[in-house]
Every structure is written in structure tokens, then in C-alpha cells.
Amino acid sequence: MFNQEPKNYNCPFCRMIKSGLQTEKDFVFENKTVFVCIALHQHENSGPGLLVIPKQHVENIYDIEDSLLAEISKVTKFIAIKMRELFDIQGITIWQHNEKAGFQDVWHFHTHIKGRLSDDNIYQTKQYEMCEAERSKLAEQLKEYIQNS
Template sequence: MNTAALFTSHAPRDYACPFCELVQGAVPFSADNLCVPTDLVYRDELVSVLIACDGFGDHEGHAMVIPSAHFEALYDLPDAVNAAIAVMSRRVALAMKAAWAPQGTSVRQHNEPAGNQHVWHYHLHVFPRWDDDALYRQMRHRVPVDVRRAKAAELGAALAGVLTAEGLSSADVVAPPA
């Protein structure tokens, strides 16, 4: 089966990818980019982690694990990148537990417009969860930049701890200090 024939890009012809701009440090960002440099928590050659500009409910600070290179959807991810995203999502969930002490975590990912994808760069959401947070019944809302900066710093410090505990270098953590 030719899997490439099953997927067509939904990105506009001259798409300025907000996540690529963030990962590449392409400042100034395009006019439609809601990201700011302090949203970036971690970056290596395969994956990056950022604080989302949108929140749900009363608990701000969910993260997204993305490929550092541009891939639009799950369908076009190389296996090595997909595996790196899975490993990093576990590390981010552990960092959330250390930073914010949620009662649980959830992950979710969307592909194509009918799948509720809004940014044409693969991203896996990692949410801190609390009893009765009604995450899946909440409308999105914009998270202020200063809140995102603080959350990125908190998550980055906790992620550095997770990486160190696993015997790995924390040099790729880029989140600003709190």
C-alpha cells in the first residue's frame, strides 16, 4: 500500500509554521504566530517541547511535544521521530508531576481538520489533570505570555531533574529561569 497516497497536506501554500519559527528562533515571527520565544522548554535534533498558548479550564500550562523538523501529521512522522516523541511525552508527564503535582496526566493528538488539527505541524498535547477538571468539556482560551513564561520555567526545571535522574544531559532544556 502506498501510504503517501492516503494523506494530503492541509497547510496553505505559503504556510508560515509557528512551531518551526519557534524552534528555529526565527524572530520576528510571522504576524499570525501566537508563540513567543519563552514558550520553548526543550529542544534537541528530534523533538522540542513548548508551553501551549491556549489553555482549557482553570489549569494553565499544558505542554506540547513536537518534532523539531517540520512534519504535518502522524501520517508523515518517521518512526525514529515518533519514538522520540513518545519517550519525551513520558518525561514531560513526569516533569509535570514534579512541577505542579497534578492528580494525573493525559495526552492527545489531532490529525487533519476533521480530527481537530489547527496547526499544520504535528504536536502531542500533554495535560496535567485534576479530579473534576472537565478538560474535555472546556473551551480554549488564550494563556497570557507571563503565565506561559512561568510555566515554561517551572516545567523546564522539573524536566532537567527528570533527565538527570535518567542519567541524561539536561543541556537541551532551554526554558528561561523563573
């Protein structure tokens, strides 16, 4: 329903799953149905951004099963709490895009969790691509905190 995924789409999230999530340097957490990684694109002057991604390929909110959506929400809450405890942030923003007009650019459902700082003006700041070394360091820090808490 309301699908815009191009024919023969080579999904980057499905490629990550097929290659083995534990090999991904920005991998943070997984369970049977979802995984969490550091977002490639970050906002200047704000806290870290992460993605919660279902392992099952589902294009958007219109196609996702309620049980899978509930699991994504549960993991999103869990990761948001861990981010709030670990990082020097003052809040969390959660968002999810659907269709081209809704700014969806990866045709695999996913939820963004963004650490926020007071007065970070996130919607007026530029995004940048976080290098692999920084994503890896951030992922290890969060992974270790989750395992030890």
C-alpha cells in the same frame, strides 16, 4: 499522504525553530529532534498544557517516520513524569490531532500533554489564551525542575 497543509503555509513551529528556541519565553526542553513548550491555549480548572514538537517539519501522523514518532513518545513520557512530579495534578491526558476533521489546526505534527485534575470536566470547559508572562513563569518553573532532577 492525506495532506491538507495550505500552499505557502507559514508554519508557526518552524518560525519558532528558525528564531532560536532559547529566545522563546515559553520554551521548556529540547534535544536534537524535538522541543517542548507551554501551550498557548489552556483549559480552565485543569493543570498546565504543553506541546511536544519535532524540529523537522512533518504535517501529520501519516507522514512521520517511525523513529521520530518513537522519540516524540519518549520525550512525551519524560515530560509527563516531570509534570506529575512537579505540579499538583492527579493525571495526564495526551492527544494528537490529524487533518481538519480531526481538529488539526497547525499543519506541523505535535503532541499535547495536559495536566489533569480530578473532576476538571475538561471537555466541558472553555479554553483561554494564557498570557506570555504566565507561560514564561510556568516554563521557567518546569525547566528549572527538569535541570535539577
